[in-house]
Amino acid sequence: MTGGAGFQRSFGDREAQAAGEASDEPDRRHLGLRPQNPLHRTGNVAAGEPNYRSAVILPPTVLITGATGGIGQETAELLASQGWRVIVSGRRVAEGQKVVDGIKKNGGQATFIQADVSTEENVKALITKAIAVWGHLDAAVNNAGISNDSELLENASMERFQEMFQVNVLGVFCCNKWLPASMDGSCNLASIAGLHGIYRTGTYCATKHAVVGLTKTAAIEYATTGVTGAYTEETIAALFPMKRMGVVADIARAIKFLIDSPFATRSALAVDGGLGAA
Numbered sequence: 001m002t003g004g005a006g007f008q009r010s011f012g013d014r015e016a017q018a019a020g021e022a023s024d025e026p027d028r029r030h031l032g033l034r035p036q037n038p039l040h041r042t043g044n045v046a047a048g049e050p051n052y053r054s055a056v057i058l059p060p061t062v063l064i065t066g067a068t069g070g071i072g073q074e075t076a077e078l079l080a081s082q083g084w085r086v087i088v089s090g091r092r093v094a095e096g097q098k099v100v101d102g103i104k105k106n107g108g109q110a111t112f113i114q115a116d117v118s119t120e121e122n123v124k125a126l127i128t129k130a131i132a133v134w135g136h137l138d139a140a141v142n143n144a145g146i147s148n149d150s151e152l153l154e155n156a157s158m159e160r161f162q163e164m165f166q167v168n169v170l171g172v173f174c175c176n177k178w179l180p181a182s183m184d185g186s187c188n189l190a191s192i193a194g195l196h197g198i199y200r201t202g203t204y205c206a207t208k209h210a211v212v213g214l215t216k217t218a219a220i221e222y223a224t225t226g227v228t229g230a231y232t233e234e235t236i237a238a239l240f241p242m243k244r245m246g247v248v249a250d251i252a253r254a255i256k257f258l259i260d261s262p263f264a265t266r267s268a269l270a271v272d273g274g275l276g277a278a
């Protein structure tokens with residue numbers, strides 16, 4: 001029951017920097033740009049360039065924020081089961097370590113980095129550490145998010161809105177700003193609340209609409225070089241044409257699709273059990 005919004009990052013900025021051209025981008029060179037990902041780039045074999053696809057050496061790496069539980073955990077487990085090396089992040093150390101242990105027990109590769117994404121300094125530190133683990137990052141799932149208010153707008157709390165905005169919007173913004181331009185794909189977690197208004201959910205909806213806007217803009221900015229948003233469970237489920245709520249596996253599969261689909265750049269993918277069609 002969420003909308004994932006994906007975008008593909010560009011190789012152009014990195015190439016421009018390498019060629020000494022000016023760029024308005026934040027200088028991420030200290031974060032350690034990596035060579036081309038051999039999994040995703042194929043040389044022109046006819047012209048005698050190496051065919052990287054036939055010389056695959058390392059599995060790709062992905063950073064997932066908010067992976068200590070829920071959708072982030074499920075996505076971490078899914079990607080790890082398919083060979084990705086996963087950096088699990090979140091604030092809770094014990095929960096994060098448990099996710100990592102579970103992945104390793106099943107033969108996958110994962111590591112945990114503790115981070116609270118609500119400040120820019122924290123996000124920069126997280127990304128620096130994440131790149132240092134395996135030397136580069138191929139993809140990121142900017143998933144950490146909170147929903148802490150369910151009031152009518154006239155009763156909604158300013159403090160809770162600010163807290164949500166800090167994590168859901170500024171956290172995702174900072175990730176988009178500081179992740180290396182050399183990455184192949186990023187996925188920002190929005191929601192159906194990023195595509196529709198929802199009763200008693202105005203402040204959360206506002207944060208998720210902002211995520212969709214950020215993602216569409218990131219898609220434009222990165223396009224030339226390579227971004228593929230009093231209920232009961234029963235009453236919510238009844239709103240969906242499929243008559244059920246989404247489960248974390250529904251979302252993890254959509255996230256995997258987005259980061260695997262470079263040409264789906266700018267997509268705000270509705271993973272909503274058909275809700276938008278009703």
Ligand SMILES: NC(=O)c1ccc[n+]([C@@H]2O[C@H](COP(=O)([O-])OP(=O)(O)OC[C@H]3O[C@@H](n4cnc5c(N)ncnc54)[C@H](OP(=O)(O)O)[C@@H]3O)[C@@H](O)[C@H]2O)c1
Nearest residue numbers: 002066067068069070071090091092116117143144145191
């Ligand atoms: N579940 C749904 O029905 C649904 C629907 C639409 C959209 N979404 C979106 O999908 C994403 C994941 O949702 P979920 O249902 O899996 O949520 P969840 O089970 O509550 O998990 C949220 C994750 O975010 C992390 N987190 C929260 N605040 C953080 C912060 N300040 N810094 C770093 N990590 C933080 C939490 O880890 P720590 O507590 O360890 O920090 C946790 O791992 C969110 O962006 C949510 O808005 C969910």
